[in-house]
Amino acid sequence: MTRRTNPKLSDVARGAGVSLATASRALSEPELVRGDTRERVREVAAMLGYVPHGAARALATRESRTVGALFPPVDNPIFAAATQALAHELAMSGYTLLLATHEYDPAAELQVTRTLLERGVDGLVLVGLDRDPELYRLLAQAGVPYELMWSLDPSGFHYCVGVAHRIASVRATQHLLDLGHREFAVSAGRTAHNDRTRERLAGVREALAARAIELRPDRVAQAEFVLPQAREACRELLARSPGFTALVCGNDVLAIGALAECASRGIRVPEDLSIVGFDDIDMASGVTPALTTVRVPAAEMGRRAAARMLARLAGRDVERTEELPAELIVRASTGPAPR
Amino acid sequence: MTRRTNPKLSDVARGAGVSLATASRALSEPELVRGDTRERVREVAAMLGYVPHGAARALATRESRTVGALFPPVDNPIFAAATQALAHELAMSGYTLLLATHEYDPAAELQVTRTLLERGVDGLVLVGLDRDPELYRLLAQAGVPYELMWSLDPSGFHYCVGVAHRIASVRATQHLLDLGHREFAVSAGRTAHNDRTRERLAGVREALAARAIELRPDRVAQAEFVLPQAREACRELLARSPGFTALVCGNDVLAIGALAECASRGIRVPEDLSIVGFDDIDMASGVTPALTTVRVPAAEMGRRAAARMLARLAGRDVERTEELPAELIVRASTGPAPR
DNA sequence: TTGTACGCGTTATCAT
DNA sequence: ATGATAACGCGTACAA
Numbered sequence: 001m002t003r004r005t006n007p008k009l010s011d012v013a014r015g016a017g018v019s020l021a022t023a024s025r026a027l028s029e030p031e032l033v034r035g036d037t038r039e040r041v042r043e044v045a046a047m048l049g050y051v052p053h054g055a056a057r058a059l060a061t062r063e064s065r066t067v068g069a070l071f072p073p074v075d076n077p078i079f080a081a082a083t084q085a086l087a088h089e090l091a092m093s094g095y096t097l098l099l100a101t102h103e104y105d106p107a108a109e110l111q112v113t114r115t116l117l118e119r120g121v122d123g124l125v126l127v128g129l130d131r132d133p134e135l136y137r138l139l140a141q142a143g144v145p146y147e148l149m150w151s152l153d154p155s156g157f158h159y160c161v162g163v164a165h166r167i168a169s170v171r172a173t174q175h176l177l178d179l180g181h182r183e184f185a186v187s188a189g190r191t192a193h194n195d196r197t198r199e200r201l202a203g204v205r206e207a208l209a210a211r212a213i214e215l216r217p218d219r220v221a222q223a224e225f226v227l228p229q230a231r232e233a234c235r236e237l238l239a240r241s242p243g244f245t246a247l248v249c250g251n252d253v254l255a256i257g258a259l260a261e262c263a264s265r266g267i268r269v270p271e272d273l274s275i276v277g278f279d280d281i282d283m284a285s286g287v288t289p290a291l292t293t294v295r296v297p298a299a300e301m302g303r304r305a306a307a308r309m310l311a312r313l314a315g316r317d318v319e320r321t322e323e324l325p326a327e328l329i330v331r332a333s334t335g336p337a338p339r
Numbered sequence: 340m341t342r343r344t345n346p347k348l349s350d351v352a353r354g355a356g357v358s359l360a361t362a363s364r365a366l367s368e369p370e371l372v373r374g375d376t377r378e379r380v381r382e383v384a385a386m387l388g389y390v391p392h393g394a395a396r397a398l399a400t401r402e403s404r405t406v407g408a409l410f411p412p413v414d415n416p417i418f419a420a421a422t423q424a425l426a427h428e429l430a431m432s433g434y435t436l437l438l439a440t441h442e443y444d445p446a447a448e449l450q451v452t453r454t455l456l457e458r459g460v461d462g463l464v465l466v467g468l469d470r471d472p473e474l475y476r477l478l479a480q481a482g483v484p485y486e487l488m489w490s491l492d493p494s495g496f497h498y499c500v501g502v503a504h505r506i507a508s509v510r511a512t513q514h515l516l517d518l519g520h521r522e523f524a525v526s527a528g529r530t531a532h533n534d535r536t537r538e539r540l541a542g543v544r545e546a547l548a549a550r551a552i553e554l555r556p557d558r559v560a561q562a563e564f565v566l567p568q569a570r571e572a573c574r575e576l577l578a579r580s581p582g583f584t585a586l587v588c589g590n591d592v593l594a595i596g597a598l599a600e601c602a603s604r605g606i607r608v609p610e611d612l613s614i615v616g617f618d619d620i621d622m623a624s625g626v627t628p629a630l631t632t633v634r635v636p637a638a639e640m641g642r643r644a645a646a647r648m649l650a651r652l653a654g655r656d657v658e659r660t661e662e663l664p665a666e667l668i669v670r671a672s673t674g675p676a677p678r
Numbered sequence: 679t680t681g682t683a684c685g686c687g688t689t690a691t692c693a694t
Numbered sequence: 695a696t697g698a699t700a701a702c703g704c705g706t707a708c709a710a
Binding site: 006049051052053054055056058059064065066073074075077080081083084087088091094096097098099100101103112114115116117118119120138141142143226227231253256257259260264281282283284286287288289299 | 388391392394404412414426439451453454455457458477481482569592596621626638
Binding site: 347348349359360363364367391392394395396397398399400 | 702703
């Protein structure tokens with residue numbers, strides 16, 4: 001097979017017997033060119049297998065038809081769902097997703113953002129509120145629009161689409177209080193560089209405080225969103241300070257780990273211990289009907305973020321803040337067992 | 340705040356009192372420039388907040404420092420793990436991941452590949468073997484290297500890193516046979532446009548055939564990798580042709596769905612029914628200790644694909660085919676209950 | 679070691 | 695409706 005070089009627009013133009021300008025218009029702005037020449041150009045382009053050179057176009061147009069997304073890690077099921085939605089929605093409008101991760105490290109997030117800007121993203125999607133403010137300066141200087149997902153910016157300054165984690169957490173906790181629980185424990189995610197986790201924990205405290213119940217320090221554990229740590233957190237709580245009848249988990253993975261640990265110890269859920277999770281990962285809820293969760297609509301978050309970004313890139317206006325509902329899904333929970 | 344325009348290399352050069360060429364070298368090939376001027380350029384660049392223009396660089400160098408990845412959907416936990424690994428590994432070497440999905444539609448895959456090529460990816464990572472051959476022609480013409488993940492190309496032509504699905508499936512089935520099972524059912528993934536699913540199903544048939552056992556057509560169901568369909572598949576099998584003591588699922592999601600369905604019917608696993616899954620999704624195995632699975636190392640697949648691609652982009656040679664182990668993880672399974 | 683000048687492939691401006 | 699030509703911002707021969 002002859003190792004031909006890639007055909008360029010000038011090849012198409014020559015083949016169709018038109019100028020470079022006409023060829024360009026025929027492919028990019030069809031309405032500006034006469035029907036027959038337009039078809040001729042298109043045919044030649046197809047025959048040659050012409051593929052436009054994005055970098056050249058980006059250089060001339062000053063836009064890349066590309067949007068960046070920066071996730072903590074993308075293998076967390078909730079972020080995977082959002083990523084899928086983002087990529088899909090963007091593709092529907094001719095945009096491609098540039099994906100990067102920062103593993104909850106603000107320095108890495110900043111560095112990666114620089115790279116994304118170098119790649120020329122037309123917009124950027126970020127998760128949450130906790131980050132080096134320098135990042136916003138970078139984006140401002142570059143003139144790149146961005147959307148924050150998952151959280152709602154209290155200042156109302158940033159464009160964002162998210163849920164009210166604290167309020168949802170308060171409601172979940174109240175649900176348990178209403179069932180009669182008084183002894184609470186929390187298996188929280190790491191709160192460093194993670195406002196969602198902090199808000200959820202704060203919500204539990206707030207709801208308890210409203211009824212003058214204290215959340216003992218040894219009744220709070222932190223873990224990363226992986227099963228071994230999730231089990232360990234539950235184990236630790238049971239060891240340090242048993243006797244709680246309700247366990248609020250900052251994430252479904254943590255909740256599942258807790259369920260697994262309980263199962264292996266013969267602790268019945270929800271009879272002996274009521275467990276509430278967050279996020280409503282479908283695999284989790286499918287497996288453990290006992291799990292009551294706060295549903296945070298991850299895929300919808302991705303769809304909305306994409307839609308909002310696309311709208312802004314198209315010059316349309318969007319509300320600065322868009323709140324998504326965080327619904328409490330009660331599958332099974334009971335009051336505390338009589339002592 | 341004054342709405343300054345982005346500084347370009349010429350601004351940096353002027354600020355440092357050097358030529359464009361020197362400024363370029365100071366940032367990209369530091370060793371070619373004298374220490375003091377290099378530092379001067381760097382300082383000015385930092386002060387100005389200079390961010391290189393990727394498109395311009397790509398145009399000049401003919402490479403984008405970008406790699407594309409094309410997944411069926413990326414919210415399947417196994418693909419999410421691979422995506423995470425890919426993005427991370429590529430970033431470590433200064434490459435950025437362009438992510439796209441095709442939802443098991445070959446036409447979409449072809450179309451999306453065109454877009455990725457337009458974006459100027461330096462390499463492309465694909466999943467599996469089932470696709471429009473035209474795609475390979477496109478890549479060849481563009482001169483873009485690619486890696487296939489998950490499957491091993493029987494022809495040995497394509498660069499690939501994957502596992503031997505059929506053999507693994509045979510082994511898993513033999514394990515069940517060795518336990519004494521004779522009545523089998525299979526909850527398979529959709530086999531259209533999915534060689535992994537087909538091979539796994541074929542593996543079951545092969546192992547059974549070797550012992551002259553037939554897999555009845557009404558003992559095979561197909562479902563997408565989502566829980567509701569997974570439960571439905573199991574329900575269907577039980578309705579159409581009960582009496583099987585072993586169920587092989589083409590994926591962990593299908594296995595989990597089956598477990599859920601069994602739980603709701605009071606079918607004990609593994610006492611009444613032995614279930615084997617594929618992929619070893621950690622959340623699945625954490626929750627259901629009864630699940631025996633074939634571990635397909637998804638994250639490792641991503642890492643290896645990234646490493647191989649990076650090596651090739653750096654001009655190094657790699658083996659055309661790299662096989663990863665697919666280990667049978669026996670957690671709990673028993674022989675059939677005496678009738 | 680540094681500078682000059684051209685080319686990368688496309689779009690956009692201005693004529694015609 | 696079409697064509698000539700100048701950007702777009704950077705890398706890199708080649709010359710100095």
